[in-house]
Structures are given as structure tokens and as C-alpha cells.
Amino acid sequence: QQPVQSPQAVILREGEDAVINCSSSKALYSVHWYRQKHGEAPIFLMILLKGGEQKGHDKISASFNEKKQQSSLYLTASQLSYSGTYFCGTSYGNQFYFGTGTSLTVIP
Amino acid sequence: EAGVAQSPRYKIIEKRQSVAFWCNPISGHATLYWYQQILGQGPKLLIQFQNNGVVDDSQLPKDRFSAERLKGVDSTLKIQPAKLEDSAVYLCASSSNGPNTEAFFGQGTRLTVV
Numbered sequence: 001q002q003p004v005q006s007p008q009a010v011i012l013r014e015g016e017d018a019v020i021n022c023s024s025s026k027a028l029y030s031v032h033w034y035r036q037k038h039g040e041a042p043i044f045l046m047i048l049l050k051g052g053e054q055k056g057h058d059k060i061s062a063s064f065n066e067k068k069q070q071s072s073l074y075l076t077a078s079q080l081s082y083s084g085t086y087f088c089g090t091s092y093g094n095q096f097y098f099g100t101g102t103s104l105t106v107i108p
Numbered sequence: 109e110a111g112v113a114q115s116p117r118y119k120i121i122e123k124r125q126s127v128a129f130w131c132n133p134i135s136g137h138a139t140l141y142w143y144q145q146i147l148g149q150g151p152k153l154l155i156q157f158q159n160n161g162v163v164d165d166s167q168l169p170k171d172r173f174s175a176e177r178l179k180g181v182d183s184t185l186k187i188q189p190a191k192l193e194d195s196a197v198y199l200c201a202s203s204s205n206g207p208n209t210e211a212f213f214g215q216g217t218r219l220t221v222v
Contacts, residue, residue, distance in 0.1 A: 044211060091207035
């Protein structure tokens with residue numbers, strides 16, 4: 001039931017773009033995205049509730065394709081502060097599961 | 109607005125001992141989660157409460173783990189007896205109403221079983 005993320009890890013130079021994907025084997029109702037820095041608690045980025053919905057703030061946005069049971073997180077013009085592990089979270093009815101995680105490192 | 113409070117922050121115990129963690133969610137949040145995060149892995153849901161009722165505890169090792177949420181507010185998670193593989197960070201999170209609302213996390217309790 002755990003959603004699978006890809007890639008597992010990515011290294012970017014400041015200013016480059018990245019895409020993180022989240023795939024589920026079950027039908028989704030909503031997708032959450034979180035970022036976790038080393039030794040800290042996960043921080044909420046955004047939630048997408050509808051099929052085909054897109055959301056974003058600043059230079060981070062996401063899409064949710066309900067039919068494909070997939071979501072993608074887009075990071076544009078990455079900054080050093082974007083480094084961390086990104087998790088998608090998916091709800092199946094009342095249950096909620098985090099994805100496998102993607103480690104993102106932004107270097108100067 | 110006060111965040112999710114957890115205590116203790118760190119705990120070291122010997123295997124076969126018992127330990128308890130406490131969580132105070134954000135005021136008014138109906139949903140409370142306990143997660144186990146082993147180093148290098150994503151958080152694994154142990155139990156989810158809606159008010160004082162259990163919604164999902166399918167991944168809770170019930171032979172040694174127990175959790176309660178008295179009066180639908182504070183919650184405690186207990187491990188008895190602890191095993192070496194229980195070493196992890198235990199995260200508590202709360203959301204206003206269910207898994208389709210934003211979850212706020214506490215700082216977690218880092219448990220080391222020796």
C-alpha cells in the first residue's frame with residue numbers, strides 16, 4: 001500500500017529544476033507532499049484533492065493525475081534550502097501512508 | 109498557535125524494558141497519528157485516532173505496542189517489552205479532520221534500545 005517514489009535520490013546545482021514522482025497501486029483520494037530535513041520533523045508543503053489538480057506556491061508546484069494514480073512534485077530554480085527528503089503521502093479512505101522518499105541535495 | 113508537543117525528546121532503554129511516549133496535539137484537531145521512522149526510511153503509520161476512537165492500527169505490533177487517546181486529546185504510545193529493532197524516531201502528528209487535511213508533526217522522540 002506504500003506509494004513508490006522516483007527517483008530515490010537526486011543532486012542538483014542551484015537554479016536547476018527537478019521532478020519527483022509518486023505512484024500508487026491503489027486509487028487515491030488525495031496526495032500530500034512533505035519535506036523533511038535531517039533530524040527534523042516533516043513539514044507540510046501541499047495537498048491535492050482532485051484528479052488533475054495542480055497547486056503551487058513560490059517555485060514548488062505539484063500535479064495529481066487521479067486516473068493514473070500518480071502525483072508529481074516540481075521544483076523550479078532550486079535553492080539550497082530545498083535540500084532534504086521529500087515524501088508523498090496518500091490517503092485511501094481513512095488510511096494514510098507515506099511514500100518511499102526522495103533525497104534531494106542542492107549544491108552551490 | 110501552539111504546535112504538536114511530544115515528550116521525551118530522547119530515550120535510551122535496555123531491551124525488554126518498557127517505555128512510554130506522550131503527545132499533545134494541536135488544540136481542536138480531531139485526528140492524531142503515531143508514526144515510527146527508522147533511520148533512512150519514511151514514516152510508517154502505527155495508529156490513527158479520530159477523536160478517541162481508533163481508525164487504523166493495522167501496522168501496530170499489538171503484542172508489544174499499545175496506544176490510547178483519552179478524552180480525544182492527549183495520547184500515549186507504549187512499548188512493552190522493547191526490542192532492539194524498535195530503535196527509531198516516534199513521531200506524533202495531528203490534523204483537523206482526517207487524512208485529507210494538513211498534518212502537523214511534533215519534533216519526535218528518538219528511542220534507542222540497547
